[in-house]
Amino acid sequence: MAGQSTSVLLLVLDLSGIFVFAISGALVGVRKHLDVFGVLVLAGTTGLGGGFLRDVLIDATPPAALVDWRYLLVPVAAGVVTFVFHPTVGRAERVVIVLDAAGLGLFCVTGALKALDHGLGPVPAALMGMVTGIGGGIARDLLAGRVPVILSSELYATPALVGALWAVLAEGAHQPVAVVAIPGVVLCFGLRILALWRGWQAPLPSGSASV
Amino acid sequence: MAGQSTSVLLLVLDLSGIFVFAISGALVGVRKHLDVFGVLVLAGTTGLGGGFLRDVLIDATPPAALVDWRYLLVPVAAGVVTFVFHPTVGRAERVVIVLDAAGLGLFCVTGALKALDHGLGPVPAALMGMVTGIGGGIARDLLAGRVPVILSSELYATPALVGALWAVLAEGAHQPVAVVAIPGVVLCFGLRILALWRGWQAPLPSGSASV
Amino acid sequence: MAGQSTSVLLLVLDLSGIFVFAISGALVGVRKHLDVFGVLVLAGTTGLGGGFLRDVLIDATPPAALVDWRYLLVPVAAGVVTFVFHPTVGRAERVVIVLDAAGLGLFCVTGALKALDHGLGPVPAALMGMVTGIGGGIARDLLAGRVPVILSSELYATPALVGALWAVLAEGAHQPVAVVAIPGVVLCFGLRILALWRGWQAPLPSGSASV
16 A cells, blocks of 8 residues: 555544444443443443454554554544433434444454555455454443344344455555445445345354244 | 662562452452362453553563563462462452452553553553553453443542553653552552442433433 | 474364364354354354464464464364254264363464464463463353353363473473374363263362352
């Protein structure tokens, strides 16, 4: 990847992903009647957890969030906004779900590109994109004592893998960054929303149909 | 940080934190009627988990506990002592809570100073102090199938952040190590105990008051 | 460690461990009626989680699974096979338990040897062998919302530690790799199976006998 505009676009996508994931984490905290600091811990964990996991695995430590103050400011801001305005932010359950899908789309792309940048091959890089996308939500759900959404919901990890694969392939074909990033985000987000809306499910194990 | 006495003081604080956290973990294991090895696993996880998490994030791997045998001996000793003498050690629920507060105070300071030492800025270093303090307890509670204490209890992460901030600021002002460390530990411990004693709570989300 | 045949043997043991652990993870997923992708996520986490944890702690990142495609292919294959043939694979609960014991034996040895290779001392290396063995199962159980088997079952972490200690001692005595690896695997597997079969338990805390 080269160029100033590329890294600016990726930074904006990354911070946006952190913001929407942090809101989804903060809303879980608000619903559990946690105090403001508990809400901030859940916001931070959800927004930064997937990226931390990726950075630790690809040896990009310390993670960006510990070096660049914007990465810390964004989840704090999202947490405070959610805490104060939660009756508006969280009126509908579906707001959280749509934000979550948006965060998934943003993170699967930026995660995959960062992994490529650190020398991983295409398949592991796509997998790291998926991990970046699902890691924050897993941490949020484990802390909140819920069954992780990746295991209990309609297609979740798959859209992230698809979006990450798009980004890896387009990057491998030396496409401009907009072609690498935007369709990847849209693909993941769209698949996830469609799966929710239509109740799509991946194949279940035989014998589960009647459950 | 400079000087032999500085590193000796920090080592003693760090090992003391591991010891008291390991006792709190071992007591959870004893109460769940785990066998002696399960008790040791919980003791080790609680005592070392926060430091492992910090060391992995700030790229200080392998963690001290895998290089210096004293870091392994301490949680094993704490686990064995707790296993044998648990009717004495654990008579009162509040013993665990006070030990936990003491561990929190010790770790938030040593964690923040270690992060500074590895080149992090003041705010991320304070955050790493908090993570060091809360990480072991989170791991203990996840393993034991409990809602993590940081989410369910009175002020928990906040005292750790306050103590860590003190350490970071005093270190930045080139104070002697005793001035850096001791008030930080006392501040965090005192705030946590006061919050428990007085039932202090941080602000709750609007609409939660009646719950 | 030296020689082509050594590294081939260790690779085969490591991939075998991943395969059997991944099957045990996939069976948990099938029993929870997860879809095919959820089953694959559990298979991958169980198969690779312990090794990821070890590699992150001993600073061997990126983990082998992100560099060598065979490490990714194996859990995917195990997951697909389990998903399709689960009525055969999972007929008896004990199949999962025996596979799990086999994975434990394989991982405790390969994990300890890899840690030695990265310069850890004998005791921490044995501990890393244990962590490699128990890490995948812990991740599987946390994701699946179960109490981790290491805490709820007959001797679990101990056989892994014994097998890892054997490997570390034999390697320190410059034994050939077959003498290092095979008795270590057998020792751990045998102890675990014997503990299950005979209902062996490590000492319980005093006062627990009547529970």
